[in-house]
Amino acid sequence: MSRASVLLVNPNTMKPPIAPLGLEYVADRLARQGYDPIPCDLAFADAPDSALAEAIDAHRPAAIAVSVRNIDDAYFASQDFVLERTAAIVRRLKHLTDAPVVLGGVGFAVAPKEVLAFTDADWGLIGDSAEFFPLLLDRLLAGQTPERIPGVVHRTDDRITVTPGQSANLTAWPTPERRWFDNLRYFEEGGQAGIETKRGCPGTCVYCVESAATSLGLRLRTPESVVAEFRALLDQGIDAIHLCDSEFNLPYDHAAAVCAALIAAGLGKRIRWYVYAAPAPFDAQLAQAMARAGCVGINFGVDHADAGMLKRLGRTHTADDIASTVQACREAGLAVMLDMLFGGPGETRESLARAVDAVHTMAPDRVGLSCGVRVYPNTQLAHAVAAAGPLGSNPHLCGTVEGNDNLLRPIFYVDAGLEGDIHDIVSDLVRGDPRFLHANPNEIDGNYNYNDNSTLSNAIRNGDRGAYWDILRTARSD
Secondary structure, three states: OOOOEEEEEEOOOOOOOOOOHHHHHHHHHHHHOOOEEEEEEHHHOOOHHHHHHHHHHHHOOOEEEEEOOOOOOOOOOOOOOHHHHHHHHHHHHHHHOOOOEEEEOHHHHHOHHHHHHHHOOOEEEOOOHHHHHHHHHHHHHOOOOOOOOOOEEEEEOOEEEEOOOOOOOHHHOOOOOOOOOOHHHHHHHHOOEEEOOEEOOOOOOOOOHHHHHOOOOOEEOOHHHHHHHHHHHHOOOOOEEEEOOOOOOOOHHHHHHHHHHHHHOOOOOOOEEEEEEOOOOOOHHHHHHHHHOOEEEEEEEEEOOOHHHHHHOOOOOOHHHHHHHHHHHHHHOOEEEEEEEEOOOOOOHHHHHHHHHHHHHHOOOEEEEEEOEEOOOOOHHHHHHHHOOOHHHOOOEEEOOOOOOOOOOOEEEOOHHHOOOHHHHHHHHHOOOOOEEEOOOOOOOOOOOOOOOHHHHHHHHOOOOOOHHHHHHHHHHO
């Protein structure tokens, strides 16, 4: 008999739909601790308010978990403040029940105090919340004080405080069964499924929320557990997977071990998978191993190809690293996407031109161009912006500047030295080259944002599967 029912709400309604991997892992841990996880997936709900009311009426949950995957969509072109809709869902839940509402997820961890205050949720968890959520529930249901549980965010005396997080031992976690959410429907309508092989990132990017959200370091899963999770999805009919690691090849040895395990298990020819990766350390040996293990495409978050801009963005690789990595992938038969981030501190028209020229020479399959660097709370970039004085007097800031001191609403850094609209400048540099995917709000067909992208949705409906950039690569060449 279960100890209590816990409602797990996925508020993410973007299309194509992305399966809530974090909630899937939370559900698995709850079940193993004797709780009854009840998924409430608003991604497929025709009437979200009614779906919430029906789930609460049917199950009378003792607590409710709401995943905050994103604060916003991070696109200057659209500036979609996703958190506003999540807050509305929390308000609806609190109207329907007295059960405590607990927030978690990577978006929540970016600014836990600010997000808890904005949404008016009761509790939150940062870090490896699947490990510690059952402990929080134990204390809440027993009427005890849970403040000292690692990663708990809570209100005391009209203040919001955060208990320092603690790493979970992912090597000791049983392989998730992947049975709680409708993964096959997500595969059919969203084109892919997700798996984590580890958590954390050792990078020092000035804009990155990963280092801002936690200081827990790298937590690695065993390659054998990763293989078992691949099998669990394959048994459901899912053979296109995107690994959700921040950078698959950090550390290099772990990436190589995962590939070796997949090859040894004979899965390399039965699955197709994609990753995010850093351009260094990366070599021909790893590229060949990834290809034999079933990898078909890699998205490298290179940010730039100008030496000065790379340094100012906190990156340690060079343009030569990017070029050699693209070549290694080409020789291994792997498709390559380079993601660029333009407009950061010190950006000039000359640095933009140098970067675009360099990427032209490297000849990747696709290049994603984001103009404007989202200033997220608690990042190095946010601290630099704060040190420069009031937001309203900072000439480099665009988006929601007034009344946004906590930086929750979309706000972007675009160096004022560019002296012009960065989107138009970049469009002029890449015009005519279909490899460049550019989000330009000044052009009708210039936004490659995945959300509500009709070309992408139609391709998935017609049977395409995989990373969205790769699906668009094929669709746009038809």
